[in-house]
Amino acid sequence: MNSPNLPVVPDGSRLTPGELQSVVFARAALGRRGYDEDQVREFLQYVERELVQILNQKAALGEEVNRLRAQAGRGAGGVMAPEDAHFQAVRILSQAQQTADLYVADAERYTRELAHEARLHREAILSDAKGRAEQMLEDAHRKAAEVADAAVRAVPPPAATAPSGPGVPSGPGGAPGAGGASSDDRRHELEREIAYLRTYSEVYRTHLRSYLEALLRNVDEWESSERASVPGDTPGPPLRG
Amino acid sequence: MDAQRLKENFAAVAEQGDAVAMFFYSDLFVRNPHLRDMFPIGMTGQRDKLLRALGQIVSKVDDLPSLVPFLQQLGRDHRRFGIVAEHFPNVGASLLATLRHFSGAAWTEDVESDWNAAYSLVAKVMLEAADENALTSPAWWNGQVIAAERRRFDIAVLRVQPDRPLPYTPGQSVALEVPSRLRHWRYYSMANAPRPDHTVDFHVRLVDGGPVSPVLVRGTKPGDRVRMGAPVGTLTLDESSDRDVLLVAGSTGLAPLKAILEQIAGRPVPPRVHLFFGARDRDGLYDLEHLSKLAAELPWLTVVPAVSDEPVPDESGGHGFSALLGSGGGHGTGRGGPANEGIEHGDLPDVVARRGPWPGHDAYVCGPAAMAEAAVERLAASGVARDRIRLESFADAQR
Numbered sequence: 001m002n003s004p005n006l007p008v009v010p011d012g013s014r015l016t017p018g019e020l021q022s023v024v025f026a027r028a029a030l031g032r033r034g035y036d037e038d039q040v041r042e043f044l045q046y047v048e049r050e051l052v053q054i055l056n057q058k059a060a061l062g063e064e065v066n067r068l069r070a071q072a073g074r075g076a077g078g079v080m081a082p083e084d085a086h087f088q089a090v091r092i093l094s095q096a097q098q099t100a101d102l103y104v105a106d107a108e109r110y111t112r113e114l115a116h117e118a119r120l121h122r123e124a125i126l127s128d129a130k131g132r133a134e135q136m137l138e139d140a141h142r143k144a145a146e147v148a149d150a151a152v153r154a155v156p157p158p159a160a161t162a163p164s165g166p167g168v169p170s171g172p173g174g175a176p177g178a179g180g181a182s183s184d185d186r187r188h189e190l191e192r193e194i195a196y197l198r199t200y201s202e203v204y205r206t207h208l209r210s211y212l213e214a215l216l217r218n219v220d221e222w223e224s225s226e227r228a229s230v231p232g233d234t235p236g237p238p239l240r241g
Numbered sequence: 242m243d244a245q246r247l248k249e250n251f252a253a254v255a256e257q258g259d260a261v262a263m264f265f266y267s268d269l270f271v272r273n274p275h276l277r278d279m280f281p282i283g284m285t286g287q288r289d290k291l292l293r294a295l296g297q298i299v300s301k302v303d304d305l306p307s308l309v310p311f312l313q314q315l316g317r318d319h320r321r322f323g324i325v326a327e328h329f330p331n332v333g334a335s336l337l338a339t340l341r342h343f344s345g346a347a348w349t350e351d352v353e354s355d356w357n358a359a360y361s362l363v364a365k366v367m368l369e370a371a372d373e374n375a376l377t378s379p380a381w382w383n384g385q386v387i388a389a390e391r392r393r394f395d396i397a398v399l400r401v402q403p404d405r406p407l408p409y410t411p412g413q414s415v416a417l418e419v420p421s422r423l424r425h426w427r428y429y430s431m432a433n434a435p436r437p438d439h440t441v442d443f444h445v446r447l448v449d450g451g452p453v454s455p456v457l458v459r460g461t462k463p464g465d466r467v468r469m470g471a472p473v474g475t476l477t478l479d480e481s482s483d484r485d486v487l488l489v490a491g492s493t494g495l496a497p498l499k500a501i502l503e504q505i506a507g508r509p510v511p512p513r514v515h516l517f518f519g520a521r522d523r524d525g526l527y528d529l530e531h532l533s534k535l536a537a538e539l540p541w542l543t544v545v546p547a548v549s550d551e552p553v554p555d556e557s558g559g560h561g562f563s564a565l566l567g568s569g570g571g572h573g574t575g576r577g578g579p580a581n582e583g584i585e586h587g588d589l590p591d592v593v594a595r596r597g598p599w600p601g602h603d604a605y606v607c608g609p610a611a612m613a614e615a616a617v618e619r620l621a622a623s624g625v626a627r628d629r630i631r632l633e634s635f636a637d638a639q640r
Contacts, residue, residue: 089267089271090267094264108452115449
């Protein structure tokens, strides 16, 4: 085929002036002058197609420019007007602040609940301690009374006037026997009282000691748990159940 | 400036509530990021304060005689936050932007000029008051804790040495800030009349979940630092009066009244004083030991402690030891204290009324809001003239 070396134009790329200049037409056959008409026609058609394409693309670009201009005016999409950027920043900051406020409120509620529980524990521990103290006293009293009675029984009363039977002793500071009692009666009464007091205080001391030791352990535990929490910062439970 | 137009505009904006304050602060911080550090992390309380203050200002905008003192106090109060003149235009710009944003179509040039005029006035009065105050008083006082005594698991008495004299009237309070809770200020009353060494005592009760009081009660020791704002408050002794005095204190509401008591003790001829000190339980009468000692020394003083949540003790009382133990109750209130004697049972206002009537007395009341209000009613019914009652509740103190 005797075609001219028309530039090879891949689809989508553009005919350049340089390419146009470099087009070489074959000479006409002997006896005929000028260019090969077919080739020239073909070339012109090619140029025409190119131009149509260029005009179309130009129109499309014009539309695109208008669209983008309108968009920039509205401020939506890619590039924002400064005013809108500011509102956006205010909105984002507000959201961040709301999140922070929420966390703070949650933390406060949590510590409030913990503290409330700790208070309940504390009250329970205190009332338990009171109950135990009373029980301890009861116990000491009962044992002392028994011992006192035993002491009295161990020394037989010299006279029928001596108080007998398991009556509850009058306790510390109690009134001595009825008027007119002999010195023996008086002695018995005192012995009985001394026995009572001795036993009472002994039982009481034993109970108290073991209870105080338990309390101390409790306090140690409390202290160490308090130290383990942030030193003096966040309120943790003051007592551990 | 058209006050009515301004009020209507603000009413419409304020209907949108918290969002308004949220927008204001966000706008302020976006424009001036360096201002963010002047505020706490959590801003919920801050926004409430802003809206309340704006509401106050707008409601008084056509009543200068009451607006100006309010703004002056606001200006002085803001000194401790480190607010200076340069900050006012920033705040003004964000305030205007906020109002414009929430007014929508209602925003006109007239409204804008109303707000401009109003804000210029606010800024001017606040700044002038701050500047005037700066001539005589520092923006804040630095203090060092020199003693911290835990009276109960949730009550502490702190003694603070200010770095320079802190002049105040007994009954007043200061805002307090601790280093581990920066920008959280809480009001506490001085619990003593001014001393030659300028030290002040604070009675602090732990508020569950609060940011500041747990630190003060549980984590403060001698050597720790605090900052204090200028003394404020109107619960002060009427020195022109020679009437007998009633002091009614609920829990740590005792602090300002104890300061007033010390002031009375300094008079050449003190009037008769009845101090009622109430708590839920005996354990809560954290200062009774000291008060009882005072009452024993001062013939003109009667101290009446009262507990509201404890059963009236059983008179049969078991072995005698039992009652003694019971009076210990908690951590040390029993120490040498007047075990059971003289402790009244019932709500403090009722106890006060029971001991009445109190005609011709001046009354000073401080405590939880509900207690303080009830006490005022009972006092009025017991013959105390309402204008002879001064009170402060914890709600005021937490401004």
